[in-house]
Amino acid sequence: xxxxxxxxxxxxxxxxxxxxxxxxxxxxxxxxxxxxxxxxxxxxxxxxxxxxxxxxxxxxxxxxxxxxxxxxxxxxxxxxxxxxxxxxxxxxxxxxxxxxxxxxxxxxxxxxxxxxxxxxxxxxxxxxxxxxxxxxxxxxxxxxxxxxxxxxxxxxxxxxxxxxxxxxxxxxxxxxxxxxxxxxxxxxxxxxxxxxxxxxxxxxxxxxxxxxxxxxxxxxxxxxxxxxxxxxxxxxxxxxxxxxxxxxxxxxxxx
Amino acid sequence: xxxxxxxxxxxxxxxxxxxxxxxxxxxxxxxxxxxxxxxxxxxxxxxxxxxxxxxxxxxxxxxxxxxxxxxxxxxxxxxxxxxxxxxxxxxxxxxxxxxxxxxxxxxxxxxxxxxxxxxxxxxxxxxxxxxxxxxxxxxxxxxxxxxxxxxxxxxxxxxxxxxxxxxxxxxxxxxxxxxxxxxxxxxxxxxxxxxxxxxxxxxxxxxxxxxxxxxxxxxxxxxxxxxxxxxxxxxxxxxxxxxxxxxxxxxx
Amino acid sequence: xxxxxxxxxxxxxxxxxxxxxxxxxxxxxxxxxxxxxxxxxxxxxxxxxxxxxxxxxxxxxxxxxxxxxxxxxxxxxxxxxxxxxxxxxxxxxxxxxxxxxxxxxxxxxxxxxxxxxxxxxxxxxxxxxxxxxxxxxxxxxxxxxxxxxxxxxxxxxxxxxxxxxxxxxxxxxxxxxxxxxxxxxxxxxxxxxxxxxxxxxxxxxxxxxxxxxxxxxxxxxxxxxxxxxxxxxxxxxxxxxxxxxxxxxxxxxxxxxxxxxxxxxxxxxxxxxxxxxxxxxxxxxxxxxxxxxxxxxxxxxxxxxxxxxxxxxxxxxxxxxxxxxxxxxxxxxxxxxxxxxxxxxxxxxxxxxxxxxxxxxxxxxxxxxxxxxx
Numbered sequence: 001x002x003x004x005x006x007x008x009x010x011x012x013x014x015x016x017x018x019x020x021x022x023x024x025x026x027x028x029x030x031x032x033x034x035x036x037x038x039x040x041x042x043x044x045x046x047x048x049x050x051x052x053x054x055x056x057x058x059x060x061x062x063x064x065x066x067x068x069x070x071x072x073x074x075x076x077x078x079x080x081x082x083x084x085x086x087x088x089x090x091x092x093x094x095x096x097x098x099x100x101x102x103x104x105x106x107x108x109x110x111x112x113x114x115x116x117x118x119x120x121x122x123x124x125x126x127x128x129x130x131x132x133x134x135x136x137x138x139x140x141x142x143x144x145x146x147x148x149x150x151x152x153x154x155x156x157x158x159x160x161x162x163x164x165x166x167x168x169x170x171x172x173x174x175x176x177x178x179x180x181x182x183x184x185x186x187x188x189x190x191x192x193x194x195x196x197x198x199x200x201x202x203x204x205x206x207x208x209x210x211x212x213x214x215x216x217x218x219x220x221x222x223x224x225x226x227x228x229x230x231x232x233x234x235x236x237x238x239x240x241x242x243x244x245x246x247x248x249x250x251x252x253x254x255x
Numbered sequence: 256x257x258x259x260x261x262x263x264x265x266x267x268x269x270x271x272x273x274x275x276x277x278x279x280x281x282x283x284x285x286x287x288x289x290x291x292x293x294x295x296x297x298x299x300x301x302x303x304x305x306x307x308x309x310x311x312x313x314x315x316x317x318x319x320x321x322x323x324x325x326x327x328x329x330x331x332x333x334x335x336x337x338x339x340x341x342x343x344x345x346x347x348x349x350x351x352x353x354x355x356x357x358x359x360x361x362x363x364x365x366x367x368x369x370x371x372x373x374x375x376x377x378x379x380x381x382x383x384x385x386x387x388x389x390x391x392x393x394x395x396x397x398x399x400x401x402x403x404x405x406x407x408x409x410x411x412x413x414x415x416x417x418x419x420x421x422x423x424x425x426x427x428x429x430x431x432x433x434x435x436x437x438x439x440x441x442x443x444x445x446x447x448x449x450x451x452x453x454x455x456x457x458x459x460x461x462x463x464x465x466x467x468x469x470x471x472x473x474x475x476x477x478x479x480x481x482x483x484x485x486x487x488x489x490x491x492x493x494x495x496x497x498x499x500x501x502x503x504x505x506x507x
Numbered sequence: 508x509x510x511x512x513x514x515x516x517x518x519x520x521x522x523x524x525x526x527x528x529x530x531x532x533x534x535x536x537x538x539x540x541x542x543x544x545x546x547x548x549x550x551x552x553x554x555x556x557x558x559x560x561x562x563x564x565x566x567x568x569x570x571x572x573x574x575x576x577x578x579x580x581x582x583x584x585x586x587x588x589x590x591x592x593x594x595x596x597x598x599x600x601x602x603x604x605x606x607x608x609x610x611x612x613x614x615x616x617x618x619x620x621x622x623x624x625x626x627x628x629x630x631x632x633x634x635x636x637x638x639x640x641x642x643x644x645x646x647x648x649x650x651x652x653x654x655x656x657x658x659x660x661x662x663x664x665x666x667x668x669x670x671x672x673x674x675x676x677x678x679x680x681x682x683x684x685x686x687x688x689x690x691x692x693x694x695x696x697x698x699x700x701x702x703x704x705x706x707x708x709x710x711x712x713x714x715x716x717x718x719x720x721x722x723x724x725x726x727x728x729x730x731x732x733x734x735x736x737x738x739x740x741x742x743x744x745x746x747x748x749x750x751x752x753x754x755x756x757x758x759x760x761x762x763x764x765x766x767x768x769x770x771x772x773x774x775x776x777x778x779x780x781x782x783x784x785x786x787x788x789x790x791x792x793x794x795x796x797x798x799x800x801x802x803x804x805x806x807x808x809x810x811x812x813x814x815x816x817x818x819x820x821x822x823x824x825x826x827x828x829x830x831x832x833x834x835x836x837x838x839x840x841x842x843x844x845x846x847x848x849x850x851x852x853x854x855x856x857x858x859x860x861x862x863x864x865x866x867x868x869x870x871x872x873x874x875x876x877x878x879x880x881x
Binding site: 044052 | 272273275277279287288290292296411418422426430436438
C-alpha cells in the first residue's frame, strides 16, 4: 500500500472537512441543544426507562455519528457529481487505497466531532473511565465504518439517478434510525416494530455502545450478538464498497 | 409574478421520488416515534404528537423557499429574474406566495394522513386551520429572508438556517406540552416558547382538533397576527436582498 | 439480518465466534488491499509486473490501442479504436463535442473502463495494470471543478505529493507553476472564487509540477484569453522538449496547427484519419489556392498552359491580369509554373498562396462543414 499517497489524500480531504469552523460549532451546538433541551424534556415525560436523559444522550451520540458517517459516504457521490471523483480515479493510487482514504476520513471526522460530546455524556452520567471511553470510541468507529461502506456501496445508484439515490438514502437512513434503539429500548416497542428493529444493525450498534459506556444492561441486547452483528456490518459493507469502487465505479458524473 | 411563483413552487415538487420520501419520513415520525413514545409515557403522546408532525412538515416546506432563494442568488437564477420585466415587489411576493402554497400543500398532505391515522383529530374546525397554514407558511418563510440578508453567503447561511430550524422546533410545543417545559426550563425560555409561531400553530391545530369550542377566535387571531408580522418582515427582507443584487450584483 | 436472527440460537460459544470473525475479517481485508484490480474481477496478486517492458526510445509507441470501445447502453461513445501514439511527440485529437476524444482520453487515463478492446500505455495494459498506467500518466480535465474550498497552492501541492514530489522540491515547483501560470496573486484564494480562466490555468498547471511520461490535456485553453493560450501552448511544447509524450484534445484548429506533430480527426466515436498536419492539408485535392498577378493582361493560351501543369485542379481568370489556380501541392507546383511562364516570356507581378485550413481537411474527411459543428 502506498502509505504516503494515502496520507496525502487523507490530509487533503480532512483539511476540507474542517475548513468551515461554522459547521463544527453548529454540530456541537446541535448536540448540546438536543441533549440538554430535548433530552431533559423527554426524560421528564418518559416513565418506563430509568435515567432516560442519559439513555437518550448515548443514543444521540450514535445518531450523530451515523449522520457524520452518512455524510462521508454521500460525499463520495457528491464528488462524482462535482467532478472530483474522476480526478481521484486518475491519480496513481489503487482503488482500494481510495476506498480506505474515504473510510479514514469518515472515521476521523466522526471521532473529532463525536469525542467531545461523548466525553460530556460520560462525565455527566458519572460513568467516565478510560476503559469506557476507549471501548465506546471503538464501537463508534465500527458503526461509522459500516455506515460509510453502506453509503459508498449505494453510490452506484447515483450514477443512474442522483434523485433516486437521495430518496433511497434518506428513506434508508430514516428507517435505520427510527426502527432502532437509538431513542428507545427494544422492550418499549410493540411486537411488529421490535421485530423490524431486530434486523437493524444500528439497533445492535446502539446497545453495544451503551454497554461500552456502562449503562444498565437490563434494557440492552446480548453483547456477543451485538458485537457479531456490528462486525458483520463492518466487514460486509467494506467488501461490497470495495468491490463497487474497484469494479463498477467510473469517472462519470452522477446523473 | 404568477409565472415566477409557478416556477419556484415547481422546484419543491419537482421530483415525485423525493416528495414521496419526505412524506414517508414525516409519517414514520408520526407512526413509529409517536406510537413508541406513547408506550413510554403516561399520556397518549401519539395523539399529542401528530399535530406537531404536521406543523413541522409545514415549517420545513415553508423554509425551503429560503433555501431556493439562496441557491438562486449563488447560481444566478435571481439575477436572471431581475433581468426580466418584473418589479422587486412582484418578485418578493412571488417567493412569499410560493412559500405559502408549498407549506399549505405539503402540510396539507401530512395533515390528511394524520387525520386518517389519528381519527380523534378529525373535526370540521380543521378546515379553519388551512388558511392559517397558508398565512403562517408565508410568515415562516420570512425568517429565511432575514437569513439571506444577514448571512452574506457561504456556509453561514446553511449554519444559520439549520440553527434557526433547530431552535424554533426545539423551543416550541411541537414535541412536548407547555406544562412540561414550564416544569423543566427557566421562565425566560418558556416565554420564548409561548411567542414561538410554531407553538402557536401547533396549539391552534390541537385546539381545532380536540378542543371545545374548537379553534377560538383569539387563538386564530394570535396565529394570524404573528404570521402577518413575520410575513411583513420577510417581505422587507427579501425586497432588500433583491434590491442589493440589482444594484451590486450580489448580496455581500 | 434474517441470517443473524436465525443464527441467534447457535451463537453459544461467543469466544470462538469473535475469534473467527476477526481472523476472517483481517485476512480477507488484507487480501483485498494487496495487489491491483484485474479484469477478471479479482484483485491480482501479481501487481507491479507489467506484461511488457515500458517503451523506451523515440521510435516506440507511448500508446497502442486495439479495438478500444466504450458504450453506454445503446450509445457508442468510442467505436473500435485501433491507433498508436508515438513516444515523444504531440498528438492532437481534433473533433467536435461528442466525437469521442474525451472518452478516449479518460480510457487511457483509466478513469473509465473499456467495454471492449484494450490499450497499452507505456507498455502497461489499462485493464490489467491500471495502477502502473496511472503512475506514468497525468491528465488535465476539460472542465476544472471539484475542489471548491481548496486554494491553488494546496491543490498543486497535493497533486505534486501524489506524484512523489516531496519536501523542498515540492514547494519550489509549486511556486514556479503558480508564477508561470499567472496564479501567484490568487494562490491563497479559494478555488470557488477563481475566474473561469484562472481555474483552467490551474487545471493545466497541475501537469507541470511533475513531468509525466504521458501528459493528457483536454481542451487546455478553453476559457483562456489569447495571451494565456499562447503561454499554455508554449508550456505544452516545453513538455515535449523534456521528453514527455503529449496528447491534446481540442476543437480549435489554431491550437491543433500550433501544437501538433500529428493530428487525429474524430467524429461520432471513430478516428477517421491520423497523419501529420502537412500530409492532411496535402490530402485536400486542389486545396492550395494560388493567386497570380501578372505584369500585363493575360491571354487564353497562358491560362490553358497553367491548367495543363501537373497538379492543377482548376485555373480561372478573375481580372484581366489576375488568375486564381487551385492546386494540390503548391510547393511542387510553383517551380513548374514559374518555369513554364518564364519559357513563354511572361512576367509575374506577385504570387500569393493560401493553404487549406483544418476545417477544409475536416470537411473532406467527415463531410461536416467545420470542426465546431460536428
